[in-house]
Amino acid sequence: MAHEDHDHDHPHGHDHQAVPSDLTLRVKALESLLVEKGLVDRAALDTIVDLYETKIGPRNGARVVARAWVDPAYKQRLLTGATAAIAELGYQGGQGEDMVVLENTPHVHNLVVCTLCSCYPWPILGLPPVWYKSAPYRSRAVIDPRGVLREFGLQLPHEVEVRVWDSTAELRYLVLPERPAGTERMTEEELAALVTRDSMVGVAKVPAPTPAAGAR
């Protein structure tokens, strides 16, 4: 184990390669060309980029999770018919057409990966972070899930079953994390603010609330 930990300093260990400095120029030129040729509408381009930067993100998924925590009937619908239950809150669309929700419990921990590309439930989590699309995560989540979780700061007891879900088809997975202790009196809105993106991918638990309310 100690030897494996040294792998953390591997020099080629991530996908943040330096971007060639001319990519900005090349993309700018391509965009001008496509707009002038009438193949792409610039206002439409601005709008779709803005939607994914500001509207379609993990706060959507957090609202789904918080609702499931406070409403047992909703949770039941979410676990048995996720796509429709998520649509009840207004979230649907590309890369979320056929949803499955996986419930984490004290005995079972679910973790989602796409080893073949970058499949991710866009309508409720937004576009995936770089680490999710990176070679280290895609390669190791299936063969060393507990090691990956340790890198996210989560050490699972041996007796907990780990279920890794490789998104090889068009099903998109959302983890329903455990509701942390000490949240019994919180409102649905306060609970949603506690839920992190990472907990909905299954690489973390939802942190218990702190008096400073500094949970991210």
Place this chain on the structure above:
Amino acid sequence: MNGVHDMGGMQGFGAVRPEPNEPVFHEWWEGRVFGMTRLLRVGRWNLDHSRYQLEWLPPADYLRMSYYERWFTRLVKRLLANNAVTPEELERGTPAAGTVRATPPVTVDMVPSLVTRRGSARREADVAARFTLGQPVRARNIHPTGHTRLPRYARGRQGVIAIDHGVFLFPDTNAHFLGEKPQHVYSVRFAAHELWGEQASPRDFVHIDMWDDYLEPV
């Protein structure tokens, strides 16, 4: 194809490096490449074909490029392959003299529905399931040279049908415009021991979504 994109179980890539407060796009151009890819209506295209266009990149390029750099490469290739732009136009960033301006196929008013539209790969076709819940199955040991969603690490391995997700179009044919070939998709549960041997935790399982054509009875 047995490409470098099929990463499950590979070793040597190092640690996962999460970035706190990561932006959706790290560079301006990444958002533009994402948006142009979503808005373009050029040539024959579907999701499986688009994945194949990334898998088809030379392995060294695939590993060297950032995620959206791969998308940019795919976008340019698609434009050139369909004669939507010429290399000279790409170089200059302006249309060739005498080019008639087209009408953009997606306008700003269409974007919200484009984003929320349900373009499911699920099909209503009346196709019988070849396997039942709880049935032991083996992933076939096949090595197609085209697109497939059967990861190498599962081929030849035995698992159990855990969920029948229903009928979906088949990526191995759809990616190459050879038809949808709708069939059942299952979540197949594999013990980590079966996939990785004794070194794996006996409490670990991997669930992989698999089409009927990927499976054989045990």
